[in-house]
Each structure stands twice: as structure tokens, then as C-alpha cells.
Amino acid sequence: MEKSYFTRLQWQIITTIITFSVVPLVVLGGVIYHQFSSSYTANVLESLKTLVENRRASLDLFLEERVAQLTTLAGTHTLEKLRDEDYLHKVFNIIQAHSRSYIDLGVINEEGDHLAYVGPYHSILKGVNYKNEEWFSAVMASGVHISDVFTGFRKIPHFVIAIMVRERNKNWILRATIDSEIVENIVRAAWIGKRGDAFIVNRQNILQTNPRFCGKLLEPPSCPESFYCPDYSAAVGTRVERISLKGGDRLFGVSVLHTKQWVLVVMEDPSEQLSPLFTARYLGVLIGLGGILVIVVGAFFTSRAMMKELEEAERKRAASEDMAIQSSKMAALGKMAAGIAHEINNPLAVIGEKAGWMQDLLKKEDLRQSKNFQEFADAVEKIEFHVNRAKKITHRLLSFGRRLEPVAERVEVNQTVQDTLEFLINEARYRNIEIKTELAPDLPVITSDSSQLQQVLLNIINNSIDAIGKNGVIRIKTHYLEKVNRVAIEISDTGPGIPKHMLDKIFDPFFTTKEVGKGTGLGLSISYSIVEKLGGKIIVASEEGKGATFTIYLPVT
Amino acid sequence: MEKFRVLVVDDEEDFLETIVKRLRDRDLEATGVLSGEQALQFLESQDVDVVVLDVRMPGMDGIETLKEIKKRKPTVEVIMLTGHASVESGIQGMQLGAFDYVMKPVPLDELLDKMRQAYERKLIQEGRA
Numbered sequence: 001m002e003k004s005y006f007t008r009l010q011w012q013i014i015t016t017i018i019t020f021s022v023v024p025l026v027v028l029g030g031v032i033y034h035q036f037s038s039s040y041t042a043n044v045l046e047s048l049k050t051l052v053e054n055r056r057a058s059l060d061l062f063l064e065e066r067v068a069q070l071t072t073l074a075g076t077h078t079l080e081k082l083r084d085e086d087y088l089h090k091v092f093n094i095i096q097a098h099s100r101s102y103i104d105l106g107v108i109n110e111e112g113d114h115l116a117y118v119g120p121y122h123s124i125l126k127g128v129n130y131k132n133e134e135w136f137s138a139v140m141a142s143g144v145h146i147s148d149v150f151t152g153f154r155k156i157p158h159f160v161i162a163i164m165v166r167e168r169n170k171n172w173i174l175r176a177t178i179d180s181e182i183v184e185n186i187v188r189a190a191w192i193g194k195r196g197d198a199f200i201v202n203r204q205n206i207l208q209t210n211p212r213f214c215g216k217l218l219e220p221p222s223c224p225e226s227f228y229c230p231d232y233s234a235a236v237g238t239r240v241e242r243i244s245l246k247g248g249d250r251l252f253g254v255s256v257l258h259t260k261q262w263v264l265v266v267m268e269d270p271s272e273q274l275s276p277l278f279t280a281r282y283l284g285v286l287i288g289l290g291g292i293l294v295i296v297v298g299a300f301f302t303s304r305a306m307m308k309e310l311e312e313a314e315r316k317r318a319a320s321e322d323m324a325i326q327s328s329k330m331a332a333l334g335k336m337a338a339g340i341a342h343e344i345n346n347p348l349a350v351i352g353e354k355a356g357w358m359q360d361l362l363k364k365e366d367l368r369q370s371k372n373f374q375e376f377a378d379a380v381e382k383i384e385f386h387v388n389r390a391k392k393i394t395h396r397l398l399s400f401g402r403r404l405e406p407v408a409e410r411v412e413v414n415q416t417v418q419d420t421l422e423f424l425i426n427e428a429r430y431r432n433i434e435i436k437t438e439l440a441p442d443l444p445v446i447t448s449d450s451s452q453l454q455q456v457l458l459n460i461i462n463n464s465i466d467a468i469g470k471n472g473v474i475r476i477k478t479h480y481l482e483k484v485n486r487v488a489i490e491i492s493d494t495g496p497g498i499p500k501h502m503l504d505k506i507f508d509p510f511f512t513t514k515e516v517g518k519g520t521g522l523g524l525s526i527s528y529s530i531v532e533k534l535g536g537k538i539i540v541a542s543e544e545g546k547g548a549t550f551t552i553y554l555p556v557t
Numbered sequence: 558m559e560k561f562r563v564l565v566v567d568d569e570e571d572f573l574e575t576i577v578k579r580l581r582d583r584d585l586e587a588t589g590v591l592s593g594e595q596a597l598q599f600l601e602s603q604d605v606d607v608v609v610l611d612v613r614m615p616g617m618d619g620i621e622t623l624k625e626i627k628k629r630k631p632t633v634e635v636i637m638l639t640g641h642a643s644v645e646s647g648i649q650g651m652q653l654g655a656f657d658y659v660m661k662p663v664p665l666d667e668l669l670d671k672m673r674q675a676y677e678r679k680l681i682q683e684g685r686a
Contacts, residue, residue: 346569349662353575356665360582391662398660 006311010303017299022292029288033281040277041242044270045251049240052253052266055190055198056238062101062186063259066161066178067144069095074165074174082107082174085116092118103158103177110171112136119177130175139164139173146260149180149208149218156180157210157217184209187264195269200262205233208262221265235263242270326507330529333509341397348390355383396522397509411448413478413487413554414439420457421476424465431470435461438477446487446556452530453554456538459523460491460550466514467495467548485556486536492549498542506540561606561676562586566596566622567638568614576609579665585672593617597625600633607675608635609668612650612658620650627654632683634675638663 073091074082082088092105104119112131119125130136139145139162147160157180164173183200187209190198199211205220214229215222223229223245230243230252238255251273253266271278358380367373421435428435464474472494479488498506505511507528512521531538535555542548563585567573573589580587588605590596594617596608608626612619623635637650637658650658656675659668 345661346572350569350571350575352662353572353579353665357575357579360579387662388664395660 006307009310010307013303013306014296014299017303018292018295021295021299025288025291025295029284033284036280037277040274041270044268044273045240045242048251048253048266048268048273049238051190051192052240052255052264053238055186055266056255056257056264058186058189059183059200059262059264060258062182063146063161063257066099066101066176067146067163067259069099070161070163070174070176071144074163079107079109079115079165079167079170079172083115085118088116089118099182101178101182103179105177106175108136108173108175110140110173115172135160135162136173138162139175140171148202148206149183151218157184159183159208180209188212190264190266192266192268193272195272197267198265200257200264201233202263203233203261205231214267223267232263232265322504326528330507330525330532333525334529337397337509341394344390345394348387348394351383352387352391355380355387359384393522396526408447409450410445411450411453412445413443413453413489416450416453417457417476417478417489420454420461423458424461428465428474431465431468433465433468433470433472433474435474435476438475440477440479443478443480443487444556446554448534448554452534456527456530456552457489457491459527460552463523464491464493464495464548468493469495481553484553486553487556489552489554490549491551492547494547497544497546498540498548499544503540503542507538559676560584560586561672562604563588563607563609563672564596564599564605565589565609566591566593566614566619567609567611568592569611576665580669583669593619593622593625596622597629600626600630605630605633606679607656607672608633609638609672610635610650610655612637612639620653623650623653623655632679634679636668636671636675 073095077091082091088105088107092102095105096102104117104121104125106114106119106125107116108130109115112129112133114126114128114130117126135145135147138147143164145160145162147162149157149159151157158177159180160175160177162173162175164171187198187200190196191212192198195213197212197214199214199221200208201221202208207215207217207219207221210217211221213223221229232252232254235254235256238253240251240253242249242251249270251268251270253268255264256262257264358376361367362373362377362380367376370376417437417439421437425435461474461476468474474491474493477488477490477492479490480486481488502511502513507524508521509525510521511525528538531552531554537553539551539553540548541551563580565573565576565580565587567576567589568591570591573591577587577589588599588603590599592614593610596610599605600608610619610622610626614622617625619637623637626633626635631654634656635650635654637655639658639660648658656678657671659671
């Protein structure tokens with residue numbers, strides 16, 4: 001069968017194996033990864049939410065504490081008392097002892113005049129009127145006010161907490177400046193990993209703290225790496241989300257402060273937070289690829305082994321089919337040959353008898369005088385000669401077709417070979433053909449028919465001699481095949497060989513390459529049927545130009 | 558050469574006619590018949606030394622005829638003539654008591670030799686040698 005058929009079949013098997021193994025593998029991996037990924041991501045988002053809540057609570061606590069401290073201070077003192085800068089200084093030192101977050105403390109009347117001031121900018125701020133300041137009107141309206149961060153003329157970021165106190169129909173204001181550093185520190189604690197960021201924006205989307213990456217204080221946030229920074233200035237409550245940005249995914253946690261309309265934004269790089277997930281994905285892909293590789297290699301080797309088995313089986317099947325075809329062909333041809341032979345024999349017998357009768361008559365006295373006597377005699381002789389020739393052919397045909405049971409006797413194959421060579425040695429010497437024998441000395445005595453075997457050997461060696469023509473070598477080897485309990489006789493010649501297209505025809509009856517009249521084309525077919533009847537096998541191997549080798553295998557018993 | 562009586566049985570008329578002529582030409586008392594039945598009839602009426610019997614014939618074939626001849630005249634020697642692919646029947650014939658078998662076409666001299674041998678055996682068996 002075609003080699004390409006097996007190759008195609010092998011590829012089909014490989015493809016099927018790979019498809020049916022890889023698809024479930026990939027689906028399984030994908031599903032597990034998806035489950036793991038979503039639960040892990042949910043986990044990460046949850047912890048981000050906790051973090052942002054936590055930071056927000058810290059900020060709220062800080063601011064509430066400041067407001068509470070100042071409210072207590074303002075409520076427990078009269079304006080008269082706090083106007084006294086020495087007293088105010090004392091109070092400032094007390095609260096400063098608990099928290100370093102205060103920069104200064106001032107008391108302002110409802111006209112905006114600074115009545116008392118404690119802090120590092122005494123000379124500058126003492127005479128300032130705050131009436132037109134934004135925070136002033138805000139605190140006059142709501143009682144408590146926390147300003148946005150500003151740098152002011154102090155050039156350091158800070159913000160103001162102002163408490164309005166109503167005392168005997170007059171309002172006065174206690175104002176404290178808070179160092180942003182504390183707030184910054186609280187926010188900074190939420191800078192996660194190497195690429196995480198946290199900052200506060202006010203409702204105008206202006207940064208209230210210095211972010212790590214995303215812009216500068218008092219400017220709108222602008223994220224680096226050219227990705228857009230979402231505007232959370234209008235956020236409500238607390239939420240977390242994952243946003244795909246140009247530079248990669250980012251996780252955002254957002255929470256609005258309770259005490260002040262500030263929005264705390266915590267940004268995380270998921271590639272850091274989700275790194276165990278990525279490790280899992282990496283491992284998964286690696287194991288998956290390894291699995292696929294194993295499957296592919298396995299599929300390849302398995303299918304190759306299968307193909308080898310198949311090819312071997314196919315080869316054996318084809319060989320035995322060939323043998324079966326050959327032997328049934330021989331049987332059919334044998335019958336046909338015998339039929340033809342006997343149909344021809346009867347008329348041949350008549351012709352022979354008639355010619356014989358004519359010869360008998362020619363011997364009689366009266367005909368000897370005839371003018372053409374010699375012509376008659378020659379013609380009759382020729383007829384007899386050719387009847388004889390035809391008879392030889394029909395008799396050989398009959399012996400090819402007949403089903404004579406071979407005799408079972410003890411045969412020494414080497415001896416039979418030697419005996420056969422006796423007949424041929426003169427012919428070979430005359431043609432300058434050397435016959436070399438390599439006869440195995442340990443050959444077992446076999447049960448066979450020596451005269452039939454001799455006929456087979458004669459036919460084959462004769463053919464070899466004819467094939468060589470002149471000058472050559474014929475090698476005859478015998479050996480014992482222990483495994484199959486057979487004796488092999490190998491006859492090889494240095495003749496021109498048999499063309500490939502003729503190899504399967506040489507055992508057919510009437511197939512001959514010899515000149516007309518020189519060969520009947522029956523020698524090898526008779527040999528074939530004899531060997532088959534002896535329970536053996538005859539095999540030919542030849543290459544054009546390199547001679548031919550006939551091997552006869554005979555069973556020992 | 559001693560003269561003896563021969564009966565040739567063959568359904569091939571041309572063959573029969575010619576071989577009878579040639580045997581008579583060689584001073585034998587030769588007769589030809591075309592079938593096994595005719596051969597048996599002939600044997601009823603006349604004594605024969607050697608019968609040359611074709612194996613395959615229409616009607617009664619050579620083997621049957623041989624059995625019948627051997628039953629009726631056991632001393633008559635029979636030579637089987639096989640024109641067909643039937644060496645086996647020749648051998649079978651010998652097992653049934655035929656003297657020998659020859660394959661058609663056979664040179665007359667060869668056949669004559671066999672006939673003579675058969676005749677000699679007949680003489681020996683009849684104790685007249």
C-alpha cells in the first residue's frame with residue numbers, strides 16, 4: 001500500500017489525539033484559572049477597599065480630633081482670656097505637646113482682625129485682616145470650617161481649622177493652622193508596593209496631598225506613563241474598581257472623607273497585587289505547554305509505533321496474499337495446461353500413427369522406385385520428429401498439472417545437489433562457468449522426494465547456465481535454518497539478472513525469455529509446483545545486471 | 558518373433574484404424590474395436606493375448622473395461638493407453654492388474670516392446686514357457 005497513506009493516517013491520529021487531549025486540558029486550565037483569578041481579584045479588591053476605608057477613617061479621626069480639641073478650647077475659654085497672647089501661648093504649648101500638627105493658633109474677631117496670635121509668623125500675621133478670606137466667611141456661616149490645603153505665604157502646605165464661638169452677642173473665631181505633613185503621612189501609608197499611589201483630591205479635583213506619581217500638590221492629578229487618571233472629585237461613599245488604562249490595568253479605591261469634602265484615592269498596580277495570580281498563570285501556562293509537549297511527543301511516538309505495526313501487518317498480509325494468488329494461479333494454470341495437453345495428445349497420436357504407417361509403407365519394395373521417394377521419407381521423418389517434439393511439451397505440461405503425491409524418503413540435500421551437478425558439470429565446463437559450492441556439513445537429513453528435488457535443481461541451475469551464457473560463476477549454498485526447521489538451498493548466478501517487471505511472472509507457465517523452440521517456459525513453473533508439493537517455498541531475488549538468486553526452502557520433516 | 562493376438566480398444570477411429578494396420582503389418586493378429594462394450598463382446602467370441610486399452614472413452618471407460626476383462630479372462634494382459642491427463646488412472650489400472658501403461662502419443666516400437674513383454678508374462682503365467 002502507499003507510503004503516503006500511512007503518513008496521512010499517522011497525521012490524522014496525531015491530530016485526533018492532540019485535539020482530544022489538548023482541548024480538555026486547555027478548557028480545564030482556563031476554567032480553573034478563571035475561577036482562581038476572579039476569586040483572587042475579588043480578594044484583592046476587598047483588601048483594597050478595607051485599606052481605603054481604614055485610611056479614610058484615620059484621616060477622619062485625625063481631623064475630628066483636631067476639631068474636637070479646638071472646639072473644646074474655644075468653648076472652655078472666654079475671648080477675654082484667649083486674647084491674652086501669653087495665655088494663648090500657654091494653651092498652644094499644651095495642645096502642641098499632644099500633637100505636633102499645629103503650626104499656629106490665632107483668635108480673630110468678627111471683623112476679621114487678628115486679636116491674638118501664637119506661632120512662628122507673628123510679625124507678619126499679627127496685623128492681617130481676614131475679613132475677605134474665603135474660610136472666614138465659610139466659618140461665619142457654618143461655625144466649623146476645615147479649609148483646603150494651600151501654601152499661603154508660608155510656602156509650606158497647610159490647612160486651616162476655624163471654630164466660631166458666640167459670646168454675648170459677639171462672635172469670635174479660634175483659628176488653627178495644621179501642618180499637612182500629618183495628613184500626608186496618613187495618606188502615604190497607603191502607597192502600596194512599588195507602583196501604588198494614594199492622594200487626596202478636593203471637590204474641584206485639586207490635589208490636597210503630594211502624590212507619589214500622579215501629579216503635584218494643588219494641581220489636578222495627572223498620572224505618569226501617559227495613562228489617564230480618572231476624576232474622582234465627585235465620588236460618593238466608598239468603592240473600588242479596576243480600570244484598564246493605556247499603560248496597563250490599575251485598581252482604584254476611593255473613599256470620601258466624612259469630616260471634609262475630600263476624596264481619598266488609593267491606586268494599586270494589579271501586577272503587583274496580583275503577582276501570585278500571575279505566578280499561577282505563568283505556572284499554569286508552563287505546565288499546560290509541558291503537557292501539550294508531552295501529548296504531542298506521545299501522540300507522535302504512539303502513532304508511529306502503530307503505523308509500524310500496521311505497515312508490518314499490511315506487508316505480511318500483502319505477502320501472504322501474493323503467495324495465495326500465486327498458488328491459486330498455479331493450480332488453475334495447471335488444470336488448464338493439463339486440459340490442453342490431453343486435447344492435443346489425441347490428435348498428436350493420430351498424426352504420429354499416420355506418419356508411422358507412411359514410414360512402414362515407404363519401406364515396402366514397390367515404393368522405393370518412386371522418383372520422390374527420398375522426399376517422402378524426409379517429410380515423414382520430419383513429421384515424426386515434430387510430433388515427438390510436441391509430445392515432449394504436452395508431457396511436460398501434464399507433469400506440471402498432475403497431482404502426483406511425492407514420495408516421502410530420506411534425502412540428503414547436499415548429496416542431491418552433488419548428484420545434480422554431475423549432470424551439468426560438463427556443460428558448465430564447456431561454457432567456462434565455474435560452479436562453486438558451499439554446502440553446510442551439519443545439514444539434517446530431510447524427508448522429501450529426491451528425484452523431484454533433483455528436477456527442481458536441474459531446472460534452476462540449467463536456467464542459470466543459460467542466463468550466464470559464457471564465463472561466469474554459479475554459487476550453490478546450503479544451510480540449515482534452525483528457527484523454522486528448514487533447509488535452504490541458495491543458487492545464485494552472475495548472469496544479467498531478471499528485470500523487475502518480470503520477477504512476478506517467471507513462475508508462470510509458458511513464460512520464457514529464451515528463443516522460440518529453445519525453452520518451453522515450463523521449467524520454473526514445474527519447479528514451483530514441485531517445491532510447493534514438497535511443502536517448501538521457492539523465492540527469487542534479482543537485480544538487473546547483478547545476477548539472480550533462487551532460494552529453495554524445504555521442511556526438514 | 559512369435560505371433561500373438563492383440564486387441565486394441567480406442568474410440569479415436571483414425572488412430573485405431575492406423576495402429577491396427579501397422580500391427581498387422583508387423584505380423585500380429587491385431588483387431589480394433591471402438592468401445593469397452595465391443596471389446597468385451599469380442600473377448601466372448603475369441604481368445605486374445607494382449608489388450609491395449611485407452612483409459613478415457615465414452616460409455617464404459619478404460620478402468621471399468623479393465624475390471625471386467627480381468628474378471629472374465631484373468632490371464633489376458635492389458636496395457637493401458639493414457640491420452641489424457643491421467644497418469645493416475647494409468648497407475649490405478651496397474652493396481653487393478655494391468656501390465657503397464659503408456660502415454661499417448663507413443664512410438665510404435667515402444668508399444669510393441671511392452672506388448673511383447675506382456676505376452677511373455679502371459680505365457681509364463683499360463684505355464685507354457
